[in-house]
Amino acid sequence: MLKAVASWPDHLLTLAEWSALPEDNRHCRELVDGVLVVAPQPPRHQLAVWRLAAQLERALPRGVAALARIELVIDEDTPPTLRVPDVLVVGGAAGAAHASRVRPCDVLAAIEIVSPGSRRTDRIMKFIEYASAGIGHYWLLDTEGAVRLRAYRLRDGDYEPAGEFSGRVTLEVEGIALPLDLDALTALRTPA
Template structure:
């Protein structure tokens, strides 16, 4: 009976004592796409579901089209929050200066980000509902949205604003069919048909 050979694990599978730092994380080679650094540990993503990608497309298109000149929307970018915290946000709204600059090219800083958005997936429920918003708030990002799957054709958006005194997010709205708000800037986003063809920004 033959014994199947086992390929040696890459070095980055084993974290160093104390976990990876952000600097070490950005130097790692061969990481799977969408790998995050949370509390010094590598977090890997399962394959994206169609709803997840469609909701991201919707939000990026609408946010970028409706944002003032000094802001831009960007999808699936990491944010270097702290020494051992480098999550990847599904969508961020950042300053146009940060969007246009050439370096750093692989991440944004908390001061660049006006709004962070997470679309909840089955494998990331705890991170999207608890871990990541706590870390975004602690880093000073003023607005956070959590997007939940109501059904495959629509979305529910929970909007939060950071309380500067407590450093935590407070719920400001729950939107089922249409997201209309004045913060972080005036927005009117349809939520009932995530499959619709989107206007270009």
Template sequence: MSVAVSDHLGPWTVDDVLALPEDTRHRIELVGGVLLMSPNPGVPHQRISSRLWALLDAAIVAADAPFEVLEAVNVLVPDGLLIPDLVIADAAATAGAGATLHADDVVVAVEIASPSTKVIDRRTKPGLYAAAGVPHYWRLDLDPAPRLHLGRLAPGGGGYLDRTVEPGGSTALTEPFPFDLDPAALRR
């Protein structure tokens, strides 16, 4: 039986969130027993997400890398449930996945900052992904022009070492697979 958000008492659990009726207007994430609700992304956000997905998928195929890129899937982290805009995950793990992926199976979590999510994407989620051991956290800021922040988990954990790629720049990544992108190309 599903429970309405307004009828729930006490802290939320992952099982509580997964039992909610499907909501096509909001993304519902869970951090520390508290729900984080944000509106579903708008068209400009989704256009860029789709373009980035296609570029990442092509790079994975070209490298014959054992990964799959997915949009907006539930990822279990020690403190709850997150829904990154994109994930690059172990293909063997995604083949058998149901409603969720474990953070252990995620190689890259990608967030595209929107007005309603930018503070959480910049301040909260990097710490949650790092604590879960996700090796890479990428954040794409769209305004005033696309900038891609590439985070790699610091040795020993504790956060991400960041590098920012400005419009006109190049990612020139070799890990977790070769990938080269000028963020400005996402807004054509």
């Protein structure tokens, strides 16, 4: 049985209207060409997001930050596109201030954790959008079964594969070594 759905916008939203929407931590909301897009956030997905951000944050120098679930303005023109990547590695003023909304020029790496409701968006749409916006690194994490990370690096305006990884790995973003334990992103904790 479906629950009652709140009233949906009947027009393309502006960035100002998007900003005025009430907070909702239960869903991932993005604005794509002015259209509100909403997806659930499964618990395993959320766990991986926060653990990944924590692992990255420990390895980053001052002025660079790993930020989870913040707004990335892809296109401010009407109708606007605003994505909410799972994790961003940001530098400059955005990294120093732990901003809540960033521009592509602030982003060193965008990381998406693929889930059943985001496969096509993460692997096709965001892949194209982030490359077009000039984001230097794009990582796709698949947490179904053994955790796997596919890394891409921007070259001549397109992403090219930079490797597929599992287990413990050290990746590099703009000269910064980032040690990761991919299995720990979704591992269950055992009682003490």
